[in-house]
Amino acid sequence: MKKKLLMGGLLPALVMSTCGVAGAQPAAMDTLTAMEQNPDAGSQMGASTEPVTQESLQEMRRQLEEQLQQAQELQNRLNAQLGSLEKRMKKVEKRSWEPPIEIHGYGRLRWDKQNFDHFSNYKAADEKTVWLNLFTKYRINDTWSIHSEHEFVNNLSTNHGAYEGDGGNDAPGGKRYSRPVLQLYTEGRIGGLNVKLGRYYLQSPYKFTFDEKIDGWQASYGIPTKWGRKANFTVNAGKTYSKNMYADMDYGNNNERWDIPGGSTDARVLSLISEIPVAKNTNITSHFGRITWQGQGNHWQRKTWSFGFDTKLNRDLKLTAAIAKSDSQTLNKSHVIQLQYKEARPDIPGSFDIYVKKYLQRGHTGMTNWFNDDIVCVTDSDFVGDVDANNPGNPWDHRYAEFNGLRIGADFVPVRNTKLLLHYTFGKMGLMDWAGNGRTNGKRDDYSFFRAQWEMYF
Incomplete structure (x- = not known):
């Protein structure tokens, strides 16, 4: 059931909405909290009609938190690389034009x-x-x-x-x-x-x-x-x-x-x-x-x-x-x-x-x-x-x-x-x-x- 729920669209939708923009992370967590409070909402969003248990939602939360942490680390590394690249570009421009x-x-x-x-x-x-x-x-x-x-x-x-x-x-x-x-x-x-x-x-x-x-x-x-x-x-x-x-x-x-x-x-x-x-x-x-x-x-x-x-x-x-x-x-x-x-x-x-x-x-x-x-x-x-x-x-x-x-x-x-x-x-x-x-x-x-x-x- 858990596998069907993850594959049915809920998890991909949440991952895509949270990994792309860091500001979307609170919204994803709010969605999980609402689903925990109302387990029937998961059956309406997914393709499976099987009931969602508390254990499956907690597992989903754990996996999403890991993915969000990985996405944040990736974003930090990208920001650091962009900052370093910008500094090098400024040095090159100064040497080339000034x-x-x-x-x-x-x-x-x-x-x-x-x-x-x-x-x-x-x-x-x-x-x-x-x-x-x-x-x-x-x-x-x-x-x-x-x-x-x-x-x-x-x-x-x-x-x-x-x-x-x-x-x-x-x-x-x-x-x-x-x-x-x-x-x-x-x-x-x-x-x-x-x-x-x-x-x-x-x-x-x-x-x-x-x-x-x-x-x-x-x-x-x-x-x-x-x-x-x-x-x-x-x-x-x-x-x-x-x-x-x-x-x-x-x-x-x-x-x-x-x-x-x-x-x-x-x-x-x-x-x-x-x-x-x-x-x-x-x-x-x-x-x-x-x-x-x-x-x-x-x-x-x-x-x-x-x-x-x-x-x-x-x-x-x-x-x-x-x-x-x-x-x-x-x-x-x-x-x-x-x-x-x-x-x-x-x-x-x-x-x-x-x-x-x-x-x-x-x-x-x-x-x-x-x-x-x-x-x-x-x-x-x-x-x-x-x-x-x-x-x-x-x-x-x-x-x-x-x-x-x-x-x-x-x-x-x-x-x-x-x-x-x-x-x-x-x-x-x-x-x-x-x-x-x-x-x-x-x-x-x-x-x-x-x-x-x-x-x-x-």
Whole structure:
């Protein structure tokens, strides 16, 4: 009778209902209790019409309890295996998608041809260089990371490079171009602020008034806008490593340069930057910069303001423009405007761009060096020694104060992760008149600059 009852459907039904879900166990036990209290209920549920005894129900209870215990043990083992598998999967995903150390970079083969019409027979510099820039990122946790950039350059024209010392321009034969640790900083978040701390590149909008590394800190805060891009406000403070700044008549000692060889702990920078989307494809930018230098018993300071915008006129045409002004009494206004067609992206083979840029760049509107965007004042360029070597007995002895001209350029991506860059800059350089307290002397020299560069990313 017991066998018939178990086979008749009661036991399989109870086992299936209890083994599948742990939460069904109380219900199964309640069913057995009810059957013990009402033995006639078993004959209604099973296929057999034989009466159910107390002994058969107790045996059924014992067997069900054993099966429930086995099912619970199996479930515990499965849960433990699933937990272990989940931990291993997380480790694999972290190793696959979030490695603690990332390394990438790019190489450049570059040819620069400068032409300065200072003398009718003056031989300008012709520089062929190879560059390698390595970037590293070490992820401390989900919030903080450490970044570095290492730059190695070799001048193929003179075989300078690879770092022999820190002599700078005045070191004969020194491999003066390499900077093994160009950037080294930590980056993370504090609340809603993005923070940098260490040596890093500070660039004003469009690299117009400041484009140099500093030792200091940066705090940036972004506010979402309806255009899908954040309005960013950034504060930077630190010490600049610009080569030099120039004095002017404001300080009564315009014949002096703000010499900062290799960087100076006395050259301090404050920078406030805003980049605000005002339409779907339009941004407005501003920059306030102040640089202060204390040295040789002097206290010199310059403040610079710049305002600009960039907008897409249509899908392929982009317009960028900016103006700058400083508190200097001379050479204190500059402007730049650029029109660009298409965009060369290294991840899209066949992409390209063509652009034309108009400059009026004056020395005292820049916070670093004389000019930006690779426009060169020979006196303080890295290759002034090469220029003098090309003109024995006729050393370079003038300093430019402004540039007014055009740049025409094109970029092309022949294969993925490469770019070919070509541009030609030409215009007039204005010479500084020392006797005129930092103004130009009215003389304008022809200037041209051609660059061909092949970039490879990895």
